[in-house]
Amino acid sequence: MDRAVCIHGHFYQPPRENPWLGEVEVQRSASPYHDWNERVTAECYAPNTAARILDGEGLIEELLNNYARISFTAAPTLLSWLERHRPEVYGAILDGDRESRERYGGHGSAIACCYNHTIMPISTRRDKRTQVAWGVRDFVSRFGRMPEGMWLPETAVDTESLEALAAAGIRFTILAPHQAAGVRAIGEEGWTDVSGGGVETRMPYLCRLPSGRSIAVFFYDGTIARDVAFGDLLSDGQRFAGRLLGAFSRERDRPELVHIATDAETYGHHRKFGEMALARCLEAIEAHRGVSLTVYGEYLDAHPPTHEALVRLETSWSCAHGIERWRGECGCHTGREPGWSQAWRRPLREAIEMVRDALAPRLDEALAALVRDPADACDDAVELLLGRWSDESVTAFFSRHAPGGIDAGGRRRVLALLELERQAMLMQTSCGWFFDDITEPGSVQVVRHAKRAMDLARQALDLDLEATLIEILRRAPVNDPRYATGAEVYDALVRPAAVDLSRIAAGAALYALFGLEHPAAASGMYAVDGDWLYRLNAKERRILGTVRVRSRATGEEGLFDTAVCFSGIDRVVIGVREDGGGEALQAAWENPDPAGAIPRTFSRVYTARDLSEEERWRIAREIAPGIREAVCAVYRDSAATIEALDDLGIPAPGAAARLLAHVRVERLLTMIEEGCPDLERSLALAEEMRREVIEADLASLGAAASRRITLALRAAAARPDDPAPLDEVSRIFGCAKIFPLPLTLEESRKLCVGMRGHYTVVRERRDGGAGRWTEAFRRAAACLGVWVK
Template sequence: MVKHAVCIHGHFYQPPRENPWLGEVGVQRSAAPYHDWNERVTAECYAPNTAARILDDDGLIEELVNTCSRISFTAAPTLFSWLERHRPDIYGAILDADRASRERYGGHGSAIACCYSHAIMPLATRRDKRAQVAWGVRDFTARFGREPEGIWLSETAVDIESLDLMAAAGIRYTILAPHQAAGVRVIGEEGWTDVSGGRVETRMPYLCRLPSGRSITVFFYNGTIARDVAFGDLLSDGRRFADRLLGAFSWERGRPELVHIATDAETYGHHRTFGEMALARCLRVIEAQSDVRLTVYGEYLDGHPPTHEALVREGTSWSCAHGVERWRGECGCRTGREPGWSQAWRCPLREAIVMVRDALAPRTEEALAAGVRDAAADLVLGRWSDESVAAFFSRHAPGGIDAEGRRRVLSLLELERQAMLMQTSCGWFFDDITEPGSVQVMRHAKRAMDLARQVLDLDIEAAFVEILRRAPVNDPRYATGAEVYEALVRTAAVDLSRIAAGAALYALFGLEHPAAASGMYAVHGDWPYRLNAEERRLLGTVRVRSRATGEEALFDAAACFDGLDRVVIGVREPGGGETFRTVWEGSDPAGAIAGTFSRVYTAPDLSDEERWTIAREIAPGIGDAVSRVYRDSAALIGTLDDLAIPLPGAVARLLAHARAEWLFAMLEEGCTDPERFYVLAEEVRGESIEPDLAALGEAASRRITLALRAASARPNDPAPLEEVSRIVGCAKVFPLPLALWESQNICVGMRGHYAEVRERAGRGDGGAERWAEAFRRAAACLGVRVT
């Protein structure tokens, strides 16, 4: 057995960002050009790590590496639930990586579990700690099809009670920072050696004995190398990264050693551009060593059980020098983006959240049967489908339960889920209470309080807001946390009637409402009165049912859209008949809606997500309208041009736009006439207005991907490959920014077929020769090495 091993751990995590009432992430402007930060980090980190590039000396892609199959990584539930719904391809690739790692590492998978909502465990109650562990384990088991061996503690914030609960759940190990070790000794000896201040030997596992008589293994990672990865320049060169890890062994001792580090996995690609490529190169270099083995913690622990035990410093973490004060006080730890800002808001926010937690817990614990709360993870994993709800009640209410009882239990369990999510660590990590993480935990708290008011007849919101009045705000737009709550939290709350109104608006564009897309609601609209897309107006009924709570209602709804600034939506209890005819047949439908429906929403009432969605739907029509104007005026514009009469500024801009639209259309059609594209491109380049290169690049990238997919589906047809070469050639004229990640992945996957076709070409097959040549050219355009 090789005595020297290396393990690299990446903590894959994003906080919950979903609107607690809708279950979907709203648009986040700071993440532009992406819809939200989950989408952006996925594009910059999670996706690239499933196919990290290793380049040859000529800069061509030599190999793709799914780094998740070789490193150890955290599978945080709040991230993986989003990936499963929104990026199933990346989600599936990560699950595949864990399966592959089990074959590579003797049955031990790369993935480990995580506390469910990333709460700071030392600040949680025993009841919540147990639920965080139980839900985290259940989430992991459902996704990976196996029990987790390890659990990542949020921010590595540790206390003995949490370790004991983890051990009771069957967890073998966790990972901590070196400064979290207090003392060590050889198992069986009496005295302890003080290793505080990060002086612990990190190259071995340690047994941590627990008051219950159970024990858990702790791995203290190499803090120096981890810091250089996260905050230094070690990821600028994958070979240097590998050399640094290999150089951390004490070869002369002749004993088994594990060199291991832990960082946020987002370091590899999101925080450090191309960091995933450095990681892939590093892994390859280490795997090439004959005297060092790449491993994961479970495998290493099997072969090298602890010979020493350790005392853990309770109430410590990896990202706060003051223990866990970052999540409850003004300790001075912050991001540093605004050096003069105070964090005095943290204490009142923690106090407010604790008040809600402590007010709700006794009431819900009394109302729910023992064990039901911990088992409710299955409802969330099943997205509250009718099947998962039925299965849940058949297990936990075998004697039967009436509809009102079901609604009450579901509401209590959703309250409990929100009460866990409101403790997410990101609420206190950043520099102001206006930050998205802080706003998010307040939104979860409000959702929990709303449910408590409905199902427990308990109203504590006024007390919550009163505590927030003592939270100072750095953002000059607000004075206290109470103002932030009013502006950014209350406005996010929706009820069933507001969801019905949104459903009517979305139905105008043939879209599914986010509440239905999330799985949290069943939304069914019946629109007997509906005009065509040119005249967006509809009238009918909407039934909305919360799958998460069982709450349900039917509404009459009407919507009229004449532009983003001219929107009118009405909702009321069912009336039908004469009201419908009044709204539908009148000459002023917007006025009729306002005068007939009890709840009316207009343009200022639309959420950012609703405006963003509708704007994306109608934006293409703007370009079409401008192009139509140009076509109607083309003869006159041509005459003015022929006579050398200067074009008015507006006309010149119109001409430039129209030509850019033609380029866009040619790219979307596969650039069948490259010469015409070059001529038109030169005309556009000569205009005073620069075309939208980003939009043209997106169009070219989409078409290249479609062509590669076609080439993969039709493995003997050279035409799609020839199209790739044409489009890339045309794109170089400006040049256009191309997103080639998926296309390159497909191309690399076709190299095996290329080898087969080249053999046929060598035997005189002319068709095979044409295909092989087309593939070589396409691969060169994409930067892929073919052999």
């Protein structure tokens, strides 16, 4: 391994969950996906689990799990979301790390990350310890091993942060080349100044720390990394490999490591098909004689540092001014709105730090009265989150930190304080300051976490900080013309996201009316149990009953009478009151005017305008099939007239044309969901409507076709001698290519590639059934772009 290459990808998404509910709510800017986590997963994280290697004719020779060959950051806030929402992608990432350990001598490809991507030099020493401790604990729980390396968010570095890594047993971190200040051979006296970015990047360095500890530092090749992230190097995987292989020195007098680090979203999200270029690059390097692919831990074992380095403190990889991007108007921005001011950043930083500094001492003091060691309890609190606040994880936590016993009230208080601690961590996430305005999702998100922390402080510490925070935000100017100051943004975008137990009960009743689980329960943060005494789901939708809501995260609970009367997405009335013994529910149920009775009977009433974006989105999805059927019924009633107009050459009214187009989409959607059993009929309908289909129709048709193709391939894998599922794949593709429909095929291609071995066996048989199956498989593989002999 005298010459080796390492490609590091920083896979990360910020916390996007509603702080009160624990679930990501709909984000319209991510359309056609529900939210940005879903979108980036579809464009990057999933494709990198099965990146395509194509032959000269453009057919898939192989699928590579890129996570098994590169070095990558395992960011907790991303992995926790993937684990619950895309478990197959999450599992493939863990598989990649396990496979990498076999490839790289026991050293895994994954490295840890500070828990929620705070800018460490701006954090307090207390918070740095927690960020590192939670990052390590999260990593161990997922990968089953201690991390060798840890990513500093935005590579922002200072001495305290490096000390925190070293104290936690971290062996190395990765920095940008301009973050090196000086270097020297170990044992020498004088330092060579490399602060202009002139550090030799092809070797690891030892960084000695004031405590007597040390940590290894890898400074990546900035020029190649920049060309990957912002240039056109990903347009050709072979060229990408050639650039890396060409970066070795001509002299072969010492071992060298050529390595780069970029945001891993570059590979597929920022650069379409970037994951394919990466896979081709990795394959080419593996095939190159004299050069090895490696990960940092393996290389460090083989080639310990021969030189040491001084680090330029309070610097980062994404701010030319050090770390000012996260606390001042330094001029760094995304470039989307070049004329916008970043004067809002300093007041936002001041507001968040005010909350942080006011909470920390009071929190530690309160915990000290309840647990054996507050610092250890805070470090261990991440186990509650990893266990989704299950009864088992809560019991285990208190057995460790309050072994002498603690009453129910004390347990609730401790849980509330630890949830306050978590929210105080999340409110410092770096994305709050990275973008161009305080109205952007990352900034709104950190202020939401601050509000949740303040709400908990009001309850658990009798400390009210909200007025002070708002006053500071009044000094934050806003670029978005809809708002004047950050205080207005707070009122418009932060306050409405907050919910209490009674509001969750109201939402639970609405969701139950449609047979849905409330997001608060789905996240694991709450136990939500409904006892529906009265229910009507016919033309007039009504539900009444009691709802018990218990916050698993804080121990707070309540029992509520609830009632919902739903006669349309714009005609909703929800009533909530503390449990009154059932009389109110019976009276509301028996009232001939249920919608009018709710305001008179219940203390809190919500109408359509009070519904959140997520509630509207979820309910709209549930009632959409009924709308589709209603439209089709209108068409059936008008079909004869529309056809007569067409026969007479009389243009149909615009509404009739739109009605016909909609019905055709619904027909084709049904045909696709049934597997296109009558291909000629499906093709004829698709051809008729090709010019009428709008983008939204294409998205829904493409999603349906993708699901059906995957189901057919699963059936083919389960019934290895039955050609019918394979024929279905070909039929659906025949229909899809007319538009063409946007298809998601990662899982289908994995299934097809996995069946090539069976294809080879069946092909050797000489019976008629084998011939029919192999021909069906070849056709399906061709549709998926998979090479077969």
